Amino acid sequence: MIDELTKGPIQAVAKKSMASGKRVNRKNHSKFIQALSLIVFLILWQFFSAINAHFIWFNPQFFPSPMIVLHTTWDYLLDGTLIQAIGASVIRVLLGFAFGSLVGVLLGIMMSQSRLSNDLISPVLNMLGPIPVFAFLPIFMIWFGISELSKVMLIAYATFLPVLTYTMDGIKNVNPTWIRSAMTLGATRYQIFTRVILRAALPNVFVGMRISLALAFGALIVAEMMGSSEGLGFIIVNARNWFKLDDMFMSCMLIGLLYTLFNYILLFLESVLFRWKKDGIQSAVER
Amino acid sequence: MPFVNVRNLFKSYGDAGKYVLNDVSFEINENEFVCVLGHSGCGKSTLLNLLAGFIKPDKGEISVNGQFVSKPSSQRGVVFQDHGLFPWYNILDNVAFGPKALKNKDAYRISKRLIKMVDLEGYEKVFPSSLSGGMAQRVGIARALATNPQLLLMDEPLGALDAMTREKMRIEILRIWKETKKTILFITHSIAEAVYLADRVIVLKEGSVCLDEKIEIERPRSVHAPQFMDYTKKFEKVLFEHDELVLD
Numbered sequence: 387m388i389d390e391l392t393k394g395p396i397q398a399v400a401k402k403s404m405a406s407g408k409r410v411n412r413k414n415h416s417k418f419i420q421a422l423s424l425i426v427f428l429i430l431w432q433f434f435s436a437i438n439a440h441f442i443w444f445n446p447q448f449f450p451s452p453m454i455v456l457h458t459t460w461d462y463l464l465d466g467t468l469i470q471a472i473g474a475s476v477i478r479v480l481l482g483f484a485f486g487s488l489v490g491v492l493l494g495i496m497m498s499q500s501r502l503s504n505d506l507i508s509p510v511l512n513m514l515g516p517i518p519v520f521a522f523l524p525i526f527m528i529w530f531g532i533s534e535l536s537k538v539m540l541i542a543y544a545t546f547l548p549v550l551t552y553t554m555d556g557i558k559n560v561n562p563t564w565i566r567s568a569m570t571l572g573a574t575r576y577q578i579f580t581r582v583i584l585r586a587a588l589p590n591v592f593v594g595m596r597i598s599l600a601l602a603f604g605a606l607i608v609a610e611m612m613g614s615s616e617g618l619g620f621i622i623v624n625a626r627n628w629f630k631l632d633d634m635f636m637s638c639m640l641i642g643l644l645y646t647l648f649n650y651i652l653l654f655l656e657s658v659l660f661r662w663k664k665d666g667i668q669s670a671v672e673r
Numbered sequence: 674m675p676f677v678n679v680r681n682l683f684k685s686y687g688d689a690g691k692y693v694l695n696d697v698s699f700e701i702n703e704n705e706f707v708c709v710l711g712h713s714g715c716g717k718s719t720l721l722n723l724l725a726g727f728i729k730p731d732k733g734e735i736s737v738n739g740q741f742v743s744k745p746s747s748q749r750g751v752v753f754q755d756h757g758l759f760p761w762y763n764i765l766d767n768v769a770f771g772p773k774a775l776k777n778k779d780a781y782r783i784s785k786r787l788i789k790m791v792d793l794e795g796y797e798k799v800f801p802s803s804l805s806g807g808m809a810q811r812v813g814i815a816r817a818l819a820t821n822p823q824l825l826l827m828d829e830p831l832g833a834l835d836a837m838t839r840e841k842m843r844i845e846i847l848r849i850w851k852e853t854k855k856t857i858l859f860i861t862h863s864i865a866e867a868v869y870l871a872d873r874v875i876v877l878k879e880g881s882v883c884l885d886e887k888i889e890i891e892r893p894r895s896v897h898a899p900q901f902m903d904y905t906k907k908f909e910k911v912l913f914e915h916d917e918l919v920l921d
């Protein structure tokens with residue numbers, strides 16, 4: 387009896403730490419499988435292009451192996467064009483994405499605060515919204531020239547609409563009890579807006595930004611393919627003329643890597659900014 | 674002049690002729706602990722929201738300390754059932770929200786003292802998402818007290834807590850009331866809670882005050898005392914008057 391009493395809490399603690407240990411294990415396990423999936427993918431790719439190179443079912447040049455792509459990447463890296471291309475693309479997407487997000491947030495705030503501006507702007511956005519961004523590229527090129535500006539503006543345009551929608555949504559869905567609390571605590575309208583409404587809506591703004599990121603990359607590549615002399619998109623169109631499929635594969639892989647990197651940066655910012663959030667269903671039920 | 678004076682209050686929510694509050698009048702004296710007791714849906718929250726100034730009455734008026742209530746004010750602190758803490762602020766910043774908004778230079782000193790008073794010292798840097806229901810509610814009380822309001826309005830603050838925590842929180846709230854000497858209007862649908870806590874219980878039924886009764890039992894009160902039972906029965910009788918099932 388005494389034994390059980392004294393053991394009780396210790397066992398409980400032990401169980402608890404075991405549970406969290408299990409969670410870490412599961413996380414590592416999942417990471418391992420994900421890495422494995424990528425490795426298997428690359429091996430299969432290498433394998434099939436090698437078989438094709440042997441039997442020549444079709445021109446092996448059209449299906450380069452990962453090793454060849456890696457080799458091409460190395461060559462590009464050595465002669466400096468790769469850094470230049472990545473630099474050009476990164477600067478474009480950063481500028482366009484930042485500008486588009488800023489406009490989206492500001493317009494979202496404005497439209498959620500004034501009915502008049504909402505009534506004025508939202509019909510236009512509802513009309514423009516469904517039109518694919520790429521349809522506007524020629525128009526942007528005539529308006530802003532075949533310069534950097536037209537590309538950055540297209541990326542910004544692709545970015546701003548989801549950010550705006552999610553910002554407005556976040557502001558609209560602020561828990562009214564928070565606003566009431568702030569009112570009884572003597573906050574002014576301005577304080578309520580900055581310390582409660584915006585703070586509460588910020589996670590939603592980031593959701594909008596992560597959705598926009600994919601669109602921004604789409605706009606970047608299309609803009610670079612249409613009228614550009616550098617960048618990852620340019621490498622693809624340029625390679626088309628010479629059937630350099632290894633260049634194309636390299637560019638596609640790098641675009642994917644860049645997007646993943648940017649997405650991780652956003653996720654990291656979120657995890658720092660929204661530390662106060664519960665970590666969702668993961669911590670709600672243990673599985 | 675009573676500290677809180679509610680006169681001939683009428684309130685409806687749009688649907689014509691149907692009053693959620695129908696000619697409600699009562700008074701509360703300074704330092705008094707008053708419970709408003711009633712079934713769910715009888716208009717308790719509506720009454721509290723009117724007192725807080727969140728909504729406006731159709732007719733009638735409310736004054737607190739000689740001033741008419743027209744909008745929310747830091748003179749009337751509110752504790753909500755779902756605590757309403759700001760999840761993006763830690764406990765200290767939640768409690769300091771009021772004094773900081775009012776540009777009080779002592780915001781953090783006041784807040785730390787209140788956090789200590791509600792027995793949460795050491796939790797200053799913790800975020801609300803990792804607090805238990807009872808702890809969150811204590812932070813809610815500290816936050817409401819931080820602007821030093823004259824009147825504390827509490828809308829079923831213990832409603833979402835488990836039975837054990839409720840018991841503890843009742844004692845805690847009485848202690849805080851004695852320490853701070855605030856006037857408290859406390860809303861509940863639990864008869865036992867009302868009889869345990871209140872100097873006076875106002876029973877609200879279908880939007881009208883149907884009983885306004887002083888509880889004359891010495892504190893600390895025991896649920897098992899015969900006097901306690903007498904009050905409980907009395908309120909049960911009023912609340913379940915027209916119902917089929919009257920236990921007794």
Ligand SMILES: Nc1ncnc2c1ncn2[C@@H]1O[C@H](COP(=O)(O)OP(=O)(O)O)[C@@H](O)[C@H]1O
Pocket residue numbers: 686693711712713714715716717718719720
């Ligand atoms: N904002 C509102 N709009 C319309 N009806 C409401 C609103 N708030 C409350 N009511 C109605 O008023 C009545 C009283 O509600 P409430 O004051 O919340 O009761 P209690 O807090 O006693 O449970 C209920 O019938 C409820 O449906």
Ligand SMILES: [Mg+2]
Pocket residue numbers: 717718719829
């Ligand atoms: Mg209620």
